[in-house]
Amino acid sequence: MEKGKIVSIEDRIPKLKQLRKSKANRRLVLLLSLFFILIACVLYFLSPLSYVQSVQVEGNRYITSKQIVKLSKIKKDRSIWKVDTGSTVANIKKNPEIASVKVTPIFPNSIKNTVSEHNRMAYLSNDGKFSPILENGSVLEELATGEIPVFAPVLIGFKEGKALKLLLEELDKLPVEIQNAISEIHHAPTKTDGYHIVMFMNDGYEVSATSRTLSEKMIHYPSIVSQLDPKVKGVIDLEVGSYFKAYKPAEQKEDTNEEN
Structure with a gap:
């Protein structure tokens, strides 16, 4: 080696240079993935894709699912994440046979009402x-x-x-x-x-x-x-x-x- 000449470690160890490049590529892919996921989430929340498409009922024995859906007053022109669960519970519990209600949004566009009835x-x-x-x-x-x-x-x-x-x-x-x-x-x-x-x-x-x-x-x-x-x-x-x-x-x- 000539006197005074500096040789970088990357030139002396090519594998280290390749490893650093791979890490940079993975970081770029991760950032791009997060970016596209964020864009997809924004589009989902702003589009009709998140609007209520179906209302499910579980736990009912005496009252029909159709009756409970009608009681819930859940509208299909709003996002499942904007459904007022408190109001939905109160509406369903207006029926004296209902003991308890749990309202759960289900991705991508469903609402599940789990009820418990008085025997x-x-x-x-x-x-x-x-x-x-x-x-x-x-x-x-x-x-x-x-x-x-x-x-x-x-x-x-x-x-x-x-x-x-x-x-x-x-x-x-x-x-x-x-x-x-x-x-x-x-x-x-x-x-x-x-x-x-x-x-x-x-x-x-x-x-x-x-x-x-x-x-x-x-x-x-x-x-x-x-x-x-x-x-x-x-x-x-x-x-x-x-x-x-x-x-x-x-x-x-x-x-x-x-x-x-």
């Missing part, structure tokens, strides 16, 4: 019309014509008062599986028991009981039925002890014809 404990029957009764005791307006009672028994002969309140309290203590097994509950007071009821079960049995001890006695219903011949229907009496009385042949035949 319907029963349906109060009145002249062929049915009013849902919630777990909190509230009696709602009658169902629309053609709407069928589901997921809860129909109460016949009851009016708002002590008998109805006691029955609902006892039903609430029962497991959901047993609640769902009851088709109808008739208020059939006697001289000695103003809380006497007759229940018709989905499996074809009839149960005679009192609301006073309903939860205490009905908890054993699955065990009692498991010991009976499923082909022989009748009345399971739970008022005092618990015993089974089969229908007479004529009654059995009549019940079979009604089911057919």
